[in-house]
Amino acid sequence: MQGTDVLYPTRPLECFSKMKELRRKVAWDTWNSRDNGRPLALSGEVGATAILGAFDAEVLPSMPTGREMRDLDWVVKLNEAAETKGYGRDCCATLRIALGAHFLGTFGLIPGKEERLVPDVVFSLALCQGQMKAHQSYADHMGISTVHIELPYSHPRPAELTDYFLSQCHDAIERLEKAFGRPCDDEKLIEGVRNEWRSRLAMARIAEAQKVVPAPLKLKNFISFVVFAWRGWNHRPEAADFYEMALAEVEERVREGIAGFGGEKVRLLHEGTLPWFSNQVLRYPEKYSGTYVASWTHFTNSGAFYQNDEGHWQVPPAPWERGLELKDRDSALRALAELYLPYLMNNFVMERPEHRLSLAQDWNIDGAVYALDRGCIGMVTVQLESVLLFKEAGIPVVSYEMCCTNPADFDEGYYQTSIDAFMDRWR
Amino acid sequence: MSSMYSGFHEAYEGRHDYARAYPGRGVLGYMCTYVPEEVAYAAGFLPVRIVGAHEPESVTAPHLFNMFCAYCRDMLAHGLTGKYDYLKGVVHVSCCEKIRNTYDSWLRHVPDTRGYYLFMPQYIWHRGAVAAFRQEMEHFRRSLEQDWSVSIGDAGLDRAIEVYNENRSLMRQVYDLMLEERPRILGEELMAMGLSSQVMDKVDHSRLVREFLAQVEGRSGDSVVRTMVIGQTDDLALAQLLESMGARVVVDENCFGLRYFWDQVTPGDDRLTAIATRYVERAPCPVKDPQEPRRRVPFVKDLAKRYGVALAVIIYPKFCDPHGYDSPVLTEALQGMGVEVLELEHDFTIPVGQFRTRIEATLEMLQLEVS
Numbered sequence: 001m002q003g004t005d006v007l008y009p010t011r012p013l014e015c016f017s018k019m020k021e022l023r024r025k026v027a028w029d030t031w032n033s034r035d036n037g038r039p040l041a042l043s044g045e046v047g048a049t050a051i052l053g054a055f056d057a058e059v060l061p062s063m064p065t066g067r068e069m070r071d072l073d074w075v076v077k078l079n080e081a082a083e084t085k086g087y088g089r090d091c092c093a094t095l096r097i098a099l100g101a102h103f104l105g106t107f108g109l110i111p112g113k114e115e116r117l118v119p120d121v122v123f124s125l126a127l128c129q130g131q132m133k134a135h136q137s138y139a140d141h142m143g144i145s146t147v148h149i150e151l152p153y154s155h156p157r158p159a160e161l162t163d164y165f166l167s168q169c170h171d172a173i174e175r176l177e178k179a180f181g182r183p184c185d186d187e188k189l190i191e192g193v194r195n196e197w198r199s200r201l202a203m204a205r206i207a208e209a210q211k212v213v214p215a216p217l218k219l220k221n222f223i224s225f226v227v228f229a230w231r232g233w234n235h236r237p238e239a240a241d242f243y244e245m246a247l248a249e250v251e252e253r254v255r256e257g258i259a260g261f262g263g264e265k266v267r268l269l270h271e272g273t274l275p276w277f278s279n280q281v282l283r284y285p286e287k288y289s290g291t292y293v294a295s296w297t298h299f300t301n302s303g304a305f306y307q308n309d310e311g312h313w314q315v316p317p318a319p320w321e322r323g324l325e326l327k328d329r330d331s332a333l334r335a336l337a338e339l340y341l342p343y344l345m346n347n348f349v350m351e352r353p354e355h356r357l358s359l360a361q362d363w364n365i366d367g368a369v370y371a372l373d374r375g376c377i378g379m380v381t382v383q384l385e386s387v388l389l390f391k392e393a394g395i396p397v398v399s400y401e402m403c404c405t406n407p408a409d410f411d412e413g414y415y416q417t418s419i420d421a422f423m424d425r426w427r
Numbered sequence: 428m429s430s431m432y433s434g435f436h437e438a439y440e441g442r443h444d445y446a447r448a449y450p451g452r453g454v455l456g457y458m459c460t461y462v463p464e465e466v467a468y469a470a471g472f473l474p475v476r477i478v479g480a481h482e483p484e485s486v487t488a489p490h491l492f493n494m495f496c497a498y499c500r501d502m503l504a505h506g507l508t509g510k511y512d513y514l515k516g517v518v519h520v521s522c523c524e525k526i527r528n529t530y531d532s533w534l535r536h537v538p539d540t541r542g543y544y545l546f547m548p549q550y551i552w553h554r555g556a557v558a559a560f561r562q563e564m565e566h567f568r569r570s571l572e573q574d575w576s577v578s579i580g581d582a583g584l585d586r587a588i589e590v591y592n593e594n595r596s597l598m599r600q601v602y603d604l605m606l607e608e609r610p611r612i613l614g615e616e617l618m619a620m621g622l623s624s625q626v627m628d629k630v631d632h633s634r635l636v637r638e639f640l641a642q643v644e645g646r647s648g649d650s651v652v653r654t655m656v657i658g659q660t661d662d663l664a665l666a667q668l669l670e671s672m673g674a675r676v677v678v679d680e681n682c683f684g685l686r687y688f689w690d691q692v693t694p695g696d697d698r699l700t701a702i703a704t705r706y707v708e709r710a711p712c713p714v715k716d717p718q719e720p721r722r723r724v725p726f727v728k729d730l731a732k733r734y735g736v737a738l739a740v741i742i743y744p745k746f747c748d749p750h751g752y753d754s755p756v757l758t759e760a761l762q763g764m765g766v767e768v769l770e771l772e773h774d775f776t777i778p779v780g781q782f783r784t785r786i787e788a789t790l791e792m793l794q795l796e797v798s
Contacts, residue, residue: 086755090494090748129523132549132717133752139719140756146718150550152559153521157566161546164559171553349524350531350544372492377748380492381524382531388489 004263004289008214011258013221015246022242026231031110033058034117039180041123042098042138044232046301046344047200048125048149048336050192051169052232054184055176059232060108060119062098062138067111069276072407078104079406087137093375093405094273095134102141121179122146123172125340127347128378145179147172151340151347158342162334165341169333186329192235193332197304197318197339199234202243204303204315209250210293211363214259216250219270219292220282221260226302266290266426269360271386272297272371273379273404275412284416285369288423294363296356297379300346304339307351311358316343353386360395367422370399374409398422432642434635435619436663442475442626446513449473449628452575453515458502458530459522460625460687461547461715463564465591465702467518468629469583470571474518476625477502477511478661481776484508490532491525496744497775498659499529506537516541516574518567521549522714523749541574543567551707551715552722561703568699584698594629595688597636601643602685605677606734609648614656614666614676621684622661651675652790655736655766657727657757658743658750659683659712664777665742672786678734680727686710713749723753724760731766737793738767740786745772767793 033040039057043049052059069075078100083089085103087096101107108117119142122135126148139146149168152161173184203225209216225246228239252258268285270292275281282292299305308314319326319335326332340347345355360368368390373379390397400418403409438445446454452471457464464474479501486507487500505511517540519530534542545563548556568579601620604612620639624632654669656679666676679685690709695701716723731739739761743750758768769789771782 086758088751090746090751092748126549126717129549129714129717130748130752133713133749136717136719136721137752137756148550148718150548150553152546152548154546154563154566155544160566161559161562164548164553164555164562167555168550168553349527374494377524380494381528384490384492385528385532385535 004286006262008257008259008262008264010260010262013217013246013249015242015249016224018242018245019224019227022238023227025238026228026233030058030060031117039182040117040119041121041232042119042135042142043123044230045131046125046127046151047196047229047234047340048169049232050189050196050235050332050336051172051176052123053192053235054173054186054189055180055182056185056188057176057180060117061231062122062124062135063094063230068097068101069405072277075277075405075407079408089374089403089406089409092130092134092377093373093403095131095138096375097405099134099137099141102138118142119144121176123176124148126150130377145175147175147179151344153347153349155348155350158348159338162337162341165337166333169336173329184329186332189329190326190332191237193336194320194326195237195240196234197335198240199228199243200302200304200339200343201315201318202240202247203229204299204305206243206247206250207294207299207303208313208315209254212254213267213364214257214261214264215267215291215293216253216258216260217293218260218282219295219298223274223295223298226298229302260293261286261291263289264291264293266366266423267294267364268292269356269363269365269368270295270371271356271368272383273373273376274371275402275407275410276404277407278410278412280412281415284419285423288419288426290367290423290426292369294359294365296352296359297346299359300344304343305345306343307345307355307358312362313359349381352382353389356386357389357393357395360390365395366426367396367398369419369422370397372399372401373404374401375403375406396422396425431613432616432639434638435616435623438623438627438632438635439619443510443513445627446473446475452577454513455516455518455543456511456514457518458526459520460682461520461522461706461712462518462545463567463702463706465584465587465692466564466568466579466699467571468587468590469579470575470577472515472571473628475627477505477517478622478626479505479775481662483775487532490536491528494746495525495528496746497773498744498747499525501775503529503532506533511537514540516543518543518545520545520547522547522712523747525746543570548707549715549717551711552718556707557700557703560707561699564699564703581698584702585694588692588694588698588702590629590633592691594624594633594636595691597633597640598624598688600640601636602678604643607648609650610675610677611643611646611648614654614670615663617676617679618656618663618666618684621679621681621687622663624688625683649675651677652737652793653677653735654738654740655679655731655734656681656684657739657741659747660742660773662773662777664779665740665782668777668779668782669740669786672783672790674738674786674790678730678736680710680730682712685730686712713753716753721756724756727757728760728764731761731764736766738769738789740769740771742771742773745774
């Protein structure tokens with residue numbers, strides 16, 4: 001199967017130009033936050049940023065950005081800087097980058113200026129222990145406070161601890177009012193929650209569209225879209241509008257049989273995080289007519305799903321589609337709780353193997369590639385149990401080790417050799 | 428000093444035989460000390476902490492990624508090879524992700540294991556944390572009642588609280604003796620006491636502690652380098668090594684020791700709330716201390732000051748990220764108060780030769796005599 005035949009028509013995504021324009025706006029708004037009199041939060045990994053939107057706050061991302069990841073030597077230096085201060089390689093690799101940048105004096109540096117942005121507060125919807133511990137370190141070193149909203153995982157009752165979640169949200173608002181020195185605007189909160197729902201539902205439906213053969217997008221296109229979630233922008237109307245626009249284009253591609261990859265013969269699942277400094281990993285199987293079309297990690301990080309009684313993934317209806325009105329702070333926060341407790345499948349740690357398997361079946365996956373990330377404990381938790389379950393189910397699977405932000409922990413040649421051997425079965 | 432008390436060592440070494448012969452309803456294993464043991468005990472179960480044996484293993488690689496700590500691998504290896512075949516079930520609370528994987532793998536691959544999982548807030552200072560944990564404990568109580576046709580009422584919980592509190596109180600008496608300028612107790616005994624308390628009925632363990640306290644009465648003390656062990660280790664080899672060089676573990680901040688028993692349950696009308704409060708407010712492990720103001724650092728500093736510590740050994744399993752986040756902060760805080768700090772990472776075993784060199788060098792830096 002060496003070389004690729006063109007089996008399906010392709011065409012560039014029209015929404016990409018809009019996405020690039022918005023990405024510039026995201027960065028611009030962050031860099032100019034102080035000049036614009038906006039509060040600033042270090043945040044962005046998961047969501048609930050509607051709460052920040054209620055204060056007109058901008059987000060300085062704690063996740064590494066493309067600017068940092070482009071320069072491999074620089075990435076290595078950031079890792080080493082964190083390590084020198086005692087934060088070893090077992091600490092969250094993603095967030096260690098920001099710590100490293102802080103120690104090197106470049107974190108929050110505004111391009112073209114000598115000036116650094118110092119956030120007012122660290123804000124996070126906390127999914128994993130490492131995220132909260134890393135944020136604690138940021139807060140220490142920057143001399144600012146943290147506001148966490150912990151996502152409780154009550155197994156097997158995901159919505160059981162809604163009251164705990166809500167009480168944290170209410171407290172977070174009070175603490176942000178103090179940190180930002182301004183009141184929470186409930187109208188903006190309601191709008192932000194509505195937009196977070198819209199963004200996640202649109203992303204879920206884009207993910208659903210990937211079930212079709214040929215898949216309308218390459219997985220790398222899908223992951224590009226996730227940028228607004230990672231930049232803490234899902235609550236903004238521009239982001240929600242963009243995701244709905246992207247969904248409309250993807251649906252049109254499905255109707256017209258337009259493929260993300262024209263040579264699609266082998267549909268692959270890429271599971272786990274990615275080595276963000278390498279842009280060839282997702283493209284590599286294409287030389288064998290294989291293409292990544294799905295990822296539990298990225299679908300659940302960006303979309304809203306639940307597993308129905310028959311074990312299939314399903315996109316939930318929006319609250320307003322069920323007659324629930326977002327009319328005040330409490331109802332908005334309840335809608336937020338619903339979005340992130342029962343419908344953030346990423347948080348269902350012990351169900352992950354079964355969820356991954358049903359995803360592979362529903363999305364017509366031929367084989368799975370697991371990235372075992374040395375720097376992300378949250379993602380590798382029960383990952384090997386997923387590998388075992390795939391093997392039992394007869395789905396070919398291969399794994400490779402890497403670290404999402406540390407080039408020193410990724411051997412791209414080894415990855416390619418593994419994929420060469422893996423794809424041979426479909427020759 | 429008279430000869431070392433062997434009761435704790437014998438109890439720990441004989442833990443599997445003891446558990447197999449336990450006359451109650453059976454034995455439930457747990458992997459983290461945030462499990463509210465009192466509830467299981469009130470149901471007639473013996474809760475025991477699952478521990479490994481510090482031996483290399485070859486069975487966990489398909490289940491646990493190779494950057495998971497040896498502590499997890501050691502536990503799971505014992506489950507997969509049938510060392511804990513007497514357990515009626517395994518209870519786990521949310522603590523670190525790696526142990527959650529270990530628990531999940533145990534349930535999937537150790538036959539006939541019934542699992543009980545409780546969410547335990549990481550954000551422990553939040554005003555809703557006690558209520559959230561209580562809610563999870565209520566499910567735990569109901570699950571035990573349903574699965575084992577048992578009733579867990581106030582009387583049973585009261586007795587469990589009393590038994591556990593008495594044991595905690597007795598162990599604190601032992602730690603109080605370590606405040607003496609010339610301690611009469613070996614660190615190895617201290618650690619063995621903590622370990623054995625986690626694998627036996629507290630009634631039996633309290634009897635051993637009383638016996639130990641009586642024996643200590645007749646001892647004379649030694650002049651030693653007062654040392655604190657911080658982090659996580661269940662390997663007595665560390666205390667043995669330190670004490671072979673003139674250092675003495677006078678206090679620890681270890682979930683196999685002080686962190687496990689230091690705090691009592693304050694009885695209240697609602698028993699589950701009382702128990703939940705104790706677990707939420709207890710001396711925190713690094714996972715449960717993620718926000719400012721930090722709780723763990725002042726707690727460790729206070730212990731170091733009260734026990735007159737000259738050397739702090741921060742030890743934790745290789746690949747343990749929660750301890751990895753706290754270690755730089757603890758080091759800075761302790762050095763700031765004039766305590767020498769040595770950070771060690773261990774794998775399945777304590778690398779005695781390598782650690783000896785580092786401990787010797789540290790003691791020399793302290794400009795103290797090495798015996």
